[in-house]
Amino acid sequence: MPHVHSLAFDEAIKNSLALATTKPHTEWVSLFDALGRTLAKEITCKKNLPSYTNAAMDGFAFTYKENVEQLRIKKTILAGDVVAPCLGENECYKIMTGAKVPEDADTILPFEDAHSYDETNVVLPSKLKKGSALRLKGEEARIGTCLLSEGVCMTSREIALLASQGIMMVEVYKKLHIAIFSTGNELKSPWENANENEIYDINAISLLSLLKEHGFDAHYCGVVPDHLETATAYFAQMKQYDVLLTSGGVSMGEADFVERALVANGFEASFHGINIKPGKPTMLGKMGSILVTSMPGNPLAAYVNAFVFVIPLLKKLQGQTTIHFEKIDALNQEAFSMRSGRVNLVLGTFSKGVFHAFGKNKYGSGMVKPLIGSNALWISDEKTERVEAMEAIKIILF
Numbered sequence: 001m002p003h004v005h006s007l008a009f010d011e012a013i014k015n016s017l018a019l020a021t022t023k024p025h026t027e028w029v030s031l032f033d034a035l036g037r038t039l040a041k042e043i044t045c046k047k048n049l050p051s052y053t054n055a056a057m058d059g060f061a062f063t064y065k066e067n068v069e070q071l072r073i074k075k076t077i078l079a080g081d082v083v084a085p086c087l088g089e090n091e092c093y094k095i096m097t098g099a100k101v102p103e104d105a106d107t108i109l110p111f112e113d114a115h116s117y118d119e120t121n122v123v124l125p126s127k128l129k130k131g132s133a134l135r136l137k138g139e140e141a142r143i144g145t146c147l148l149s150e151g152v153c154m155t156s157r158e159i160a161l162l163a164s165q166g167i168m169m170v171e172v173y174k175k176l177h178i179a180i181f182s183t184g185n186e187l188k189s190p191w192e193n194a195n196e197n198e199i200y201d202i203n204a205i206s207l208l209s210l211l212k213e214h215g216f217d218a219h220y221c222g223v224v225p226d227h228l229e230t231a232t233a234y235f236a237q238m239k240q241y242d243v244l245l246t247s248g249g250v251s252m253g254e255a256d257f258v259e260r261a262l263v264a265n266g267f268e269a270s271f272h273g274i275n276i277k278p279g280k281p282t283m284l285g286k287m288g289s290i291l292v293t294s295m296p297g298n299p300l301a302a303y304v305n306a307f308v309f310v311i312p313l314l315k316k317l318q319g320q321t322t323i324h325f326e327k328i329d330a331l332n333q334e335a336f337s338m339r340s341g342r343v344n345l346v347l348g349t350f351s352k353g354v355f356h357a358f359g360k361n362k363y364g365s366g367m368v369k370p371l372i373g374s375n376a377l378w379i380s381d382e383k384t385e386r387v388e389a390m391e392a393i394k395i396i397l398f
Ligand SMILES: Nc1nc2c(c(=O)[nH]1)N[C@H]1C(S)=C(S)[C@@H](COP(=O)(O)OP(=O)(O)OC[C@H]3O[C@@H](n4cnc5c(N)ncnc54)[C@H](O)[C@@H]3O)O[C@H]1N2
Pocket: 004, 182, 183, 184, 186, 187, 199, 200, 201, 202, 203, 204, 247, 248, 249, 250, 251, 252, 253, 256, 278, 279, 280, 281, 295, 296, 297, 298, 299, 301, 365, 366
């Protein structure tokens, strides 16, 4: 019978992250395919941002001087035009947003702020601010400075910054190969028919979707039956993957032989069992170079533990530098209780600064519905038995 320990939550987090000792190889991808990929090299600025001093507004460009009431319009400058300085005394340019500002102009007056203007002259308002409505060369980033660090997972926002540099290809870490499968004779895949004595596999698909939400693609590898030799042979075929994510078969039951089948393939557990609810039998370790993350079978426990332990671990293994969830200040809406002596992972909703625990924290780890509508998680310490209404807490958003 497997021995399930009771590791402290913080130790489990620490030990799990310690399993990510390597980084993937790198490859080059087009910026069009860079979304969600992790930068393998720092990107330095090679084109000033902006590249030239330009007008932030459509208007008039001139050299600021006090006590000037009227300027003659010398020339019109459109975006893309390059105009050599040519202003005489009390002259200005008519200029459009984004157009390069000639060196003899240092201030822009938007059309709508002029006292009046016609085709040839502009009457200035009484108040003018030197340097206004200009976007200065290199004010956002100068050539040679760091734009993005290694380990950044690129969103559309980072891609916008890279696009400003005319970058077409970026070096990223190769995607992790992740296999997901479930264990249990009672389980049927969705394309099969589950009779009244069988159930559909929830975990493989819920975990696959959870990973996808965090930018990781995984392969659904089906259900492993509760049979030691079959499971052992099954795990032996998984050598091409970087990560295995299993669910079920890790507690004390007679059919819970996931650990034994893994051990037969060289698996060494970093830990098996955490002092938390849900997630007591969660197990993490390595099978050679393959990272193995085994979640409990109960669907809610599998999901929440994969969120808390597997997502940060995958981020680290993928080479990302931001791996921890942000903790957000919240006020607890309605008092709820829990058993102390272990860390409790409490599901709930978070809206407008207020956390509301699902069903006053009275639900089972085999349930699915508490996940619906929950968008936040509160993690207790081992001492806490009750959280009062209006108590300040810190939560994590799903
Ligand atoms: N004597 C003890 N019994 C149990 C303990 C314990 O410490 N001592 N721990 C309990 C805890 S906590 C949990 S959580 C469960 C988890 O056990 P396993 O990881 O071995 O999971 P299974 O026994 O295989 O399944 C549990 C439950 O979940 C259903 N299941 C499993 N996989 C799926 C799936 N892919 N989709 C939907 N449902 C799934 C399965 O049918 C069972 O109902 O053990 C407690 N027992």
